[in-house]
Each structure stands twice: as C-alpha cells, then as structure tokens.
Amino acid sequence: MSEQAEIGVIGGSGFYSFLDDVTEITVETPYGPPSDSLFLGELGGRKVAFLPRHGRKHHLPPHRINYRANLWALRATGVRQVLAPCAVGGLQPEYGPGTLLVPDQLVDRTKARVQTYFDGEPLPDGSQPNVVHVSFADPYCQSGRDAALTAARGRGWEPVDGGTLCVVEGPRFSTRAESRWHAAQGWSVVGMTGHPEAILARELGLCYATLALVTDLDAGAETGDGVSHEEVLKVFGENVGRLRDVLFDAVTGLPAERRCGCADSLDGFDPGIRLP
Ligand SMILES: [Zn+2]
Numbered sequence: 001m002s003e004q005a006e007i008g009v010i011g012g013s014g015f016y017s018f019l020d021d022v023t024e025i026t027v028e029t030p031y032g033p034p035s036d037s038l039f040l041g042e043l044g045g046r047k048v049a050f051l052p053r054h055g056r057k058h059h060l061p062p063h064r065i066n067y068r069a070n071l072w073a074l075r076a077t078g079v080r081q082v083l084a085p086c087a088v089g090g091l092q093p094e095y096g097p098g099t100l101l102v103p104d105q106l107v108d109r110t111k112a113r114v115q116t117y118f119d120g121e122p123l124p125d126g127s128q129p130n131v132v133h134v135s136f137a138d139p140y141c142q143s144g145r146d147a148a149l150t151a152a153r154g155r156g157w158e159p160v161d162g163g164t165l166c167v168v169e170g171p172r173f174s175t176r177a178e179s180r181w182h183a184a185q186g187w188s189v190v191g192m193t194g195h196p197e198a199i200l201a202r203e204l205g206l207c208y209a210t211l212a213l214v215t216d217l218d219a220g221a222e223t224g225d226g227v228s229h230e231e232v233l234k235v236f237g238e239n240v241g242r243l244r245d246v247l248f249d250a251v252t253g254l255p256a257e258r259r260c261g262c263a264d265s266l267d268g269f270d271p272g273i274r275l276p
Pocket of ligand 1: 141142143144206207208258260261262263
C-alpha cells in the first residue's frame with residue numbers, strides 16, 4: 001500500500017471525528033479488522049489518519065478493542081507518529097475535570113489483553129514472530145509529548161507535564177478501595193485504553209503519546225456517588241472542541257523527521273515477521 005498518512009490520531013470516548021474533508025478507507029490486517037475505517041485527511045501539510053478507537057458509534061468496550069489491528073492498520077497506511085487522546089479519571093484531587101495531562105509513565109493493570117505482536121503465533125502469510133522484548137522504560141515518545149504540551153500551552157490550556165496513567169481492565173469503573181490504592185501509589189490518572197496501545201505502538205517502532213483529558217474524579221478521590229458514564233461523556237463533550245484544537249496544533253508541531261529513537265525499538269532483534 002502506498003503511504004497515505006504519516007500521523008495517526010486515535011480518538012477516544014466522545015471523540016469520533018477529527019478532520020472535515022476526509023477519505024474513508026478500510027484496512028485489513030493479519031489480526032482482523034481495526035475498530036473502524038481510517039479517515040484520511042490533511043492538516044498543515046501533514047497527512048493524517050484518524051481512527052475512532054471504540055468505533056464511530058462507540059460499539060466496542062475497552063477490553064474488546066482490537067488494539068493490534070488498530071496499530072497495524074495505522075502503520076500499514078504509512079503512519080509513524082501517533083497521538084492518542086483518551087478520557088481518564090483523576091486520582092489526585094488537584095486533577096479535577098477539565099485537566100489535560102500528558103503522562104510520561106504508565107502502569108498496566110489490565111488482565112486479559114493481548115499485548116504483543118511477538119507471541120509465537122504464525123501470521124496468515126506463514127511467517128512466525130520471534131521472541132522479542134522491547135524496552136518500555138519510557139513508554140511515551142518525548143517528541144510527541146513535547147508537541148502535545150506546546151500545543152496545549154499555545155491554546156491557553158496549561159497541561160500537566162508528566163504523571164502516571166494507570167490502565168485498568170474495565171469496562172467497570174474502580175471500587176473506592178481500588179481507587180484509593182491507585183492514588184496512594186502516587187499515580188495520577190486512571191483509564192481503560194492506554195494499554196496495550198502504547199506497547200503495541202512501541203513494538204511497531206511508532207512514536208506514541210497520550211493526551212489524557214480528566215472527565216471526573218475517580219471513586220477514591222471524591223466523596224459523591226462515584227463515576228458514571230454520563231458524567232464522563234458530559235465533561236468530554238464540554239472539552240472536545242478545545243481538545244481538537246490542541247490536537248490540530250500538536251499534529252503540525254510533530255517533527256517532520258524523527259530523531260527520538262522510537263523507530264529503533266526493534267534494533268538487535270529479528271522480529272521474524274515483516275512489519276507493514
Ligand atoms: Zn518518537
């Protein structure tokens with residue numbers, strides 16, 4: 001496939017479209033279909049592919065998303081840099097609704113998700129992935145983080161620079177005890193989709209950065225009735241316009257040439273499969 005995009009945006013809950021003038025394409029992958037079509041467009045001279053993470057009608061819960069297919073499809077379309085907005089709960093009282101946090105760390109609390117391309121299972125083309133252990137000490141691309149932070153500041157939305165995104169299995173929200181425990185570890189926000197997206201991007205040599213929009217205080221950080229999905233969508237709806245603006249600027253702020261090292265994640269390994 002010829003390269004039709006260079007930058008991918010994966011939209012989360014409440015974020016189902018990005019650019020107005022788009023070409024819709026469907027992409028097949030060895031792992032099955034991605035969450036939806038890819039929507040290709042251009043922004044400031046950069047070619048962008050948008051993918052709604054849950055499908056455009058939000059039919060996929062976090063644990064049913066085919067993360068491997070999503071990242072593979074983006075790469076197959078030419079994407080090498082990914083920006084991934086998501087809705088999260090604040091684990092610390094200072095991260096209330098409307099906070100934009102660009103995490104620099106991640107804790108995986110998911111339970112039942114395939115989180116590697118290198119699991120020994122042959123692909124339909126007969127190739128067999130080898131055992132590969134990529135470095136994940138710093139799970140996010142610093143160039144992507146910088147672009148997101150600069151874009152937010154430029155739009156007058158002071159972001160939180162750094163913090164830990166705890167990713168839970170879902171689809172339920174946390175109990176108060178779980179939430180208090182997450183908070184006591186010093187973790188910043190909690191979400192359901194940031195993993196395995198981040199590691200799969202790393203395994204494919206993609207740049208990946210998350211923009212976490214706080215839609216609620218998680219159960220342990222507030223004293224009310226706990227989180228509801230309506231509340232999440234309401235706060236997301238109130239912020240989706242400015243989040244889109246920040247993403248516009250972040251896309252055009254990404255470096256045209258990658259010097260961050262993300263592309264080298266498989267250096268020293270024979271992956272055994274051909275990356276798209
Ligand atoms: Zn990078």
